[in-house]
Amino acid sequence: MISLALGVVLALIAAMAMLRPPAAAPIHEARRLLDSVGWAAILPQLLAALGAVFALAGSAGRWERSPVPGCRWTIASPWSRPMGSA
Secondary structure, eight states, rough: OOOHHHHHHHHHHHHHHHHHHTTTTHHHHHHHHHHHHHHGGHHHHHHHHHHHHHHHHTOOEEEEEOSSOOOOEEEEEOOOOOOTTT
């Protein structure tokens, strides 16, 4: 991660030296890009948080057949009983 950040900073410095834009241009362009992407910009963080919730609930890694026709598999909760048991 440090190498990636260092590479981004070096590329930004090189681009600023070659193109000579105003100093605040990268900040304005980043804001414009984030505004155009919208809520999808935080989707990876939301999915990671949801995965953490499922992992803490203990439902990660346990699978069973789905009772829904047409759906092959579903994640079983720790409270569910195995399919076919009474």
